[in-house]
Each structure stands twice: as C-alpha cells, then as structure tokens.
Amino acid sequence: MLGFARTTARWMTAASVLLLAACATGPRITSDVDPSANFGQYRTFAFYSPLAIEGQGYATLTSGRIKSAARAQMESRGYTYDEKSPDLWVNLNAYMQEKTDVVNTPEVDYDYYYSYRARRYVAVPTWRDRTDVYKYTEGTMNVDLVDAKQNRLVWTGVAVGRAGRDKPEERNAKIDGAVADIFLRYPYRAGSGTPAATP
Incomplete structure (x- = not known):
C-alpha cells in the first residue's frame, strides 16, 4: 500500500509539472518578497534538501529538469552555485488539483x-x-528562495495554470519556459539589493 501511495505521489508531481508547462495560454504568475530581506548580501545558492518536489526521497527526470532550469535562471542573474556555503536555498514544488467550473x-x-x-x-x-459543469486539472509550480543562515523565506514565485496534454519531445522546453516565467518576477541580481523593473 505504501508503494502505491509513493507511486501515486510521484506520478502526481510529474504530471502536474508537465501539464502545467503545456498550458495553452500560459500560467498565471504571482510572487511575494520579504521587504526586510537584504538581497545585496546574497551571492551564492544551492538546492534545499530534500526538495519539496522530491518528496519520495529521490530525484526524477522531471525534478532534475526543473532543477536545471532553476539553476540556469539563478546563474544568469550572477549567482554562483555553492553546496558548502550557500547564501540562498532554492526549494521547488509542484502539485495539481482537480477543479470544477x-x-x-x-x-x-x-x-x-x-x-x-x-x-x-x-x-x-x-x-x-x-x-x-466542467471538470479540469489545475497545476501549480512554485520556487522558494530561503535565507540559508536564518532559514527564512525571502522570495517566492508561483505559476498556476489549467493543465493540458503535451508531446514528450516538447516537455523540456515548456518546463524551461514555465520556470523562466516565474523568474521574470524575481527582480534582483547577485550582490545587488536594488530591484530591477519587473513585468
């Protein structure tokens, strides 16, 4: 029974990400920031362990792709990956819910x-x-940035969208796109406490 529950949870996580990435009109993006956080002091990052998206205890192809996309976004903003002494933990999660209209x-x-x-x-x-009555699946993906020294959330970005189907060969590109859309709301660069303009 426990194995079935883990398999179901793994499938739900993978499906939610893939389906969210396939939204025809794109997900709705929101973000929130801790106004007291000093973003100028953050220069390095690593992934939180265990990642919320890897609740079953090991990495999957989907979680690996999301981690790769998030790492690319952080490094494009000047952050350096440092497992030994990160300033920020990056945590990732995804899930889906059945909805009714x-x-x-x-x-x-x-x-x-x-x-x-x-x-x-x-x-x-x-x-x-x-x-x-219309039934559909809503997928949610979120990226959390946590101050590693204080173990405190300083920024979160969330993408919510109606789920759809997608071809396997297009999934990686769409996962990259969904993560990039979330990071468009992150206004800081490494070592800078001055936010840039966000959409």
Whole structure:
C-alpha cells in the first residue's frame, strides 16, 4: 500500500509539472518578497534538501529538469552555485488539483399554442437556465528562495495554470519556459539589493 501511495505521489508531481508547462495560454504568475530581506548580501545558492518536489526521497527526470532550469535562471542573474556555503536555498514544488467550473447560461425556448381568438398558432417564450459543469486539472509550480543562515523565506514565485496534454519531445522546453516565467518576477541580481523593473 505504501508503494502505491509513493507511486501515486510521484506520478502526481510529474504530471502536474508537465501539464502545467503545456498550458495553452500560459500560467498565471504571482510572487511575494520579504521587504526586510537584504538581497545585496546574497551571492551564492544551492538546492534545499530534500526538495519539496522530491518528496519520495529521490530525484526524477522531471525534478532534475526543473532543477536545471532553476539553476540556469539563478546563474544568469550572477549567482554562483555553492553546496558548502550557500547564501540562498532554492526549494521547488509542484502539485495539481482537480477543479470544477459551474456555468449557468439563460436560454429561451418557444412553445406553440393555437389561439382561437387570433385563429392561428402563436409562439410563447419560456425561459430557463442551462447549467454546464466542467471538470479540469489545475497545476501549480512554485520556487522558494530561503535565507540559508536564518532559514527564512525571502522570495517566492508561483505559476498556476489549467493543465493540458503535451508531446514528450516538447516537455523540456515548456518546463524551461514555465520556470523562466516565474523568474521574470524575481527582480534582483547577485550582490545587488536594488530591484530591477519587473513585468
């Protein structure tokens, strides 16, 4: 039973990331920052252990790809990877939830009656609401940056999107894109406490 639970959790994590990356319109991105954090002091980083996305205790192909994408984003901002003495821990997570949309749409129909006074059939409108229920999967991916010395979250970026299907050969590029979209909201560079403009 425990093995089944671990397999299910592993599949849910991998599927959520791959499905989120395949969103046709792109995920909704939000971020939050600790205003008291001194980002000018951060120059190095490493990955938090264990990563939230590797809750089953080992790396997967998907978690490895996300780590690679996050590392590329950090290094492009001047941060140096340092497992021994990082200023920042990078933690990654992904999950999905089943969602339901209920849409009520007014509709009109016509019933026909014969009017003896008018000596013809007349249309009488009847109004009703049509209810449509749509089920879908929503994927969430988040990147947390944690002050390693204080063990305190200083920045988080979250991508939320309706899940879709994707071809295996396109998944890596779309994972890279989803991680890049999250990091577009991270306004700092290594050793600089002055935020750059964010979208």
